[in-house]
Amino acid sequence: MNAIEVKNLKKSFGSFQAVKGVDIIAQQGEILSLLGPNGAGKSTTISMLSGLIAPSDGDAFIMGYSVTDQPKSAKEKLGVVPQDIALYPDLSARENLLFWGKMYDLRGSDLKQRVDEVLEMIGLTERQKDRVGKFSGGMKRRVNIAAALMHKPDVVIMDEPTVGIDPQSRRHILDNVKELNRQGMTVLYTTHYMEEAAELSDHIAIMDQGKIIAFGTHDELIKMVGEQTRIDLTFNAEVEAIIPAWKEIEGVSGIDASDGKVTALVDDSNQALPRLLEVAAQGGVRILSVDIKEPNLESVFLHLTGRALRD
Amino acid sequence: MKIMEIAIKDLTRSFRSLFAVGMTIVAPLLLIGLIFLAFGGAFNGASDLPAISVGIYNADILTDTSILVEPLGANIRSMFVDESVQSWITATDFSSEMSLRSALDRREIGVAILIPVDFSERFLAGNRDTQVLILSDHTLTIAPQVAQNMVTAMLDGVSGGGIAIETILERQKIQGVQPGPEQITSLIDRYSAWYRDFQRDLFHNPESAALMMVAPTGETSSENPIQQMLGLMMAGQMVFFAFFTGAYSMMSILEENEEGTLARMFTLPMSRTTILTGKFLAVFLMLVVQGIVLLIAAHFIFNIQWGDPKMIVLALLGQVVAAAGLGVLLISFVKTSRQAGPVMGGVLTALGMLGGLFTANMNMPEAFNRLAAFTPQGWVVRGWKIVLSGQPASDLLLPLLVMLVIGVVMFVIGAFRFQRRFA
Ligand SMILES: Nc1ncnc2c1ncn2[C@@H]1O[C@H](COP(=O)(O)OP(=O)(O)OP(=O)(O)O)[C@@H](O)[C@H]1O
Ligand SMILES: [Mg+2]
Numbered sequence: 001m002n003a004i005e006v007k008n009l010k011k012s013f014g015s016f017q018a019v020k021g022v023d024i025i026a027q028q029g030e031i032l033s034l035l036g037p038n039g040a041g042k043s044t045t046i047s048m049l050s051g052l053i054a055p056s057d058g059d060a061f062i063m064g065y066s067v068t069d070q071p072k073s074a075k076e077k078l079g080v081v082p083q084d085i086a087l088y089p090d091l092s093a094r095e096n097l098l099f100w101g102k103m104y105d106l107r108g109s110d111l112k113q114r115v116d117e118v119l120e121m122i123g124l125t126e127r128q129k130d131r132v133g134k135f136s137g138g139m140k141r142r143v144n145i146a147a148a149l150m151h152k153p154d155v156v157i158m159d160e161p162t163v164g165i166d167p168q169s170r171r172h173i174l175d176n177v178k179e180l181n182r183q184g185m186t187v188l189y190t191t192h193y194m195e196e197a198a199e200l201s202d203h204i205a206i207m208d209q210g211k212i213i214a215f216g217t218h219d220e221l222i223k224m225v226g227e228q229t230r231i232d233l234t235f236n237a238e239v240e241a242i243i244p245a246w247k248e249i250e251g252v253s254g255i256d257a258s259d260g261k262v263t264a265l266v267d268d269s270n271q272a273l274p275r276l277l278e279v280a281a282q283g284g285v286r287i288l289s290v291d292i293k294e295p296n297l298e299s300v301f302l303h304l305t306g307r308a309l310r311d
Numbered sequence: 312m313k314i315m316e317i318a319i320k321d322l323t324r325s326f327r328s329l330f331a332v333g334m335t336i337v338a339p340l341l342l343i344g345l346i347f348l349a350f351g352g353a354f355n356g357a358s359d360l361p362a363i364s365v366g367i368y369n370a371d372i373l374t375d376t377s378i379l380v381e382p383l384g385a386n387i388r389s390m391f392v393d394e395s396v397q398s399w400i401t402a403t404d405f406s407s408e409m410s411l412r413s414a415l416d417r418r419e420i421g422v423a424i425l426i427p428v429d430f431s432e433r434f435l436a437g438n439r440d441t442q443v444l445i446l447s448d449h450t451l452t453i454a455p456q457v458a459q460n461m462v463t464a465m466l467d468g469v470s471g472g473g474i475a476i477e478t479i480l481e482r483q484k485i486q487g488v489q490p491g492p493e494q495i496t497s498l499i500d501r502y503s504a505w506y507r508d509f510q511r512d513l514f515h516n517p518e519s520a521a522l523m524m525v526a527p528t529g530e531t532s533s534e535n536p537i538q539q540m541l542g543l544m545m546a547g548q549m550v551f552f553a554f555f556t557g558a559y560s561m562m563s564i565l566e567e568n569e570e571g572t573l574a575r576m577f578t579l580p581m582s583r584t585t586i587l588t589g590k591f592l593a594v595f596l597m598l599v600v601q602g603i604v605l606l607i608a609a610h611f612i613f614n615i616q617w618g619d620p621k622m623i624v625l626a627l628l629g630q631v632v633a634a635a636g637l638g639v640l641l642i643s644f645v646k647t648s649r650q651a652g653p654v655m656g657g658v659l660t661a662l663g664m665l666g667g668l669f670t671a672n673m674n675m676p677e678a679f680n681r682l683a684a685f686t687p688q689g690w691v692v693r694g695w696k697i698v699l700s701g702q703p704a705s706d707l708l709l710p711l712l713v714m715l716v717i718g719v720v721m722f723v724i725g726a727f728r729f730q731r732r733f734a
Contacts, residue, residue, distance in 0.1 A: 050578040051578060075580035076580040087572065088572060091324065100575075102313070103313060
């Protein structure tokens, strides 16, 4: 049985289709990343998986239970870490966890023990009596995760759990995710940081504009870019106006620019680079740096959409 | 079980919030406390009350810029000449200090009250050196003390009024209402009118006035008119803040919606109806706790005799149901917690005024009382009046029934709207 199975899931808000028929399968015990830029429809997909909003069409199954027909059973198997911190700022970390534990039917010494465990895991045992409102962003994020783990769910869905926090808390959270996975939890991890997806995942689903545009292991996805090379360029001025001319160049399959930074995906850097620079000179901008790199998930996204996967 | 835990969590949060505790419990007690202190002077004093012959020379006049309508001196004078005290005080006006003093020397009067020229202005400016001079025949002991008490009570009332008005303005500010200068003037006018009436009631009837003078502070006596008046005012305040509490507790659902905790609850294996029920239960519990705390506190602090315990329970039940109903209904029309403050302040203050919560201790015109019957608050305070005055339980039946019916109907509509909105 698959831990998560999403079948042709769709969601429309009025006439706007936010999710346009998504299929995802996560096997038990794996980490699956859902990678996509802002507005791709990641949170909307997760909201449907967690029973927060009803799908317009299609269905999803958590440990075999349909989220539309057997929502209670599906939810029992599931822990959801919402994208925005959802805690009571005027209650302490411990009180928050106690409350969410009770909501999962934990009682008495089981509850206390579990609270101690998760506090230990997120490294906040010492601060457990402090009100969450006084915590730093990173600490709040960690409690936000802990609250979803109280009932030891089979499946954890995390929606961008590392957005906007310091590197130390991020490291802590990524390590927690790996640890949870080692304990046997299936994790669906949503992010728009490709490094996180690359580090954590057994499988990666790339989502854009409401659709899954690629699915596979990290290496499988990189292979999609083929023999192509990625060139990063920096210029002394805005280059938006030059993009159309660059796209005309033979052997350039994707290009993205913002401010003075440009990322180009090319078949052969020896051939393409001089042409790129020539066109830039005609456009009146001066080159500051050139960097030729191995393709990464960023390149895959660029290859597939012609756009960058950006923060 | 989960319903109860959600409700307890809400209560915990409310009691952690200084604002919530302030508005549900401290504010009503504080307001009554101020009035209690302001008139506390009237409790102390003489042990019996012979007829008193008083002479008054009132030189107090107002400057052009004064905020007062009448000089304080005139207020003091009118206390002694009012028809309500005529049976035990004979007051005579004198046209100069000299004639007043010589009348005292000739023993034509027992007590001479001398109000200096600029008394109002200096008193309002906080200058306590300027005093109303009370001279007396040295063979008399009680009469000058009574006169002294009356003057002190009056002046304390004026000072207390200043504080009371400041408190009202503070409260309006919290509710987002910026009172204009004309509003402040009308507040002062209203307060002084009310205070004048209060003074009349206080001395209306020599028997109860005497009783009041005799009774040391704190002694239990439900017939004590001050206690009765305080009881009515306390009931009015309690009802006002109960309705505020009903709406304020319900507001937590908007906050939870904004904080994301409501959404998080919706991802848990329980029905949305359970969650909403927990939130509603919190409103009821909060109201019960508030009502009990206020009833007990008012009894012990202000010596208010609420009456028959069974009647109290019934009136409290009506209050809780009506306030919860209106709170749920009101908030169901509000989109965000930011909107909720002004809406609550506006609607509840307006309904409170119409319901006669701020005039619970006064005899209002019949038309006003009829108007009050259109507000839930009006019915709740009517219930408390019945309880306070010791009327039979059967009198409470109609108001209680009305409270319960309005409360339940409002609650059902509000709950239905929330169910539609969130579940
Ligand atoms: N309740 C809603 N009503 C209308 N449109 C919505 C609603 N929720 C989401 N959308 C739209 O659906 C699209 C997808 O949003 P979603 O939040 O799922 O993206 P996301 O991939 O999670 O992005 P991010 O990385 O910014 O969190 C966006 O264009 C968003 O504006
Ligand atoms: Mg999102």
